[in-house]
Amino acid sequence: MKVSQSAILSSRQLEDCAQLGQKLARLRLARRVKQTDAALRAGLSRNTVYRLEKGDPGLAFGQILRYLEAIAPGSTLLDLLSEKDPALLALSAREKTQRVRDLSATELKELDF
Secondary structure, eight states: OOOOHHHHSOHHHHHHHHHHHHHHHHHHHHTTOOHHHHHHHHTOOHHHHHHHHHTOTTSOHHHHHHHHHHHSTTOOHHHHHHTOOHHHHHHHHHHHOOOOOOOOHHHHHHHOO
């Protein structure tokens, strides 16, 4: 009888799976690798990669490690979890920069001392 992993894991464990998937997706985007290219490099189907990035708990640990190696050769799981990859740091810096808009006349009046 096939058992669904989602049914037997705690909510905290399911959240951890989802976070791992999000970190994998974020690393892939930071390194500007297409999902189909990463799947091909890892020897996985695109559907499996989609499930990995969504945090499906029913996938094998080896598949996660192969996918990580396909995205960032030489990276470890610890590197992924600590987000120390240079591409992730650059992505974070790009996300922090925002344009500053000019204040309206009303807002300038409010700030006038």
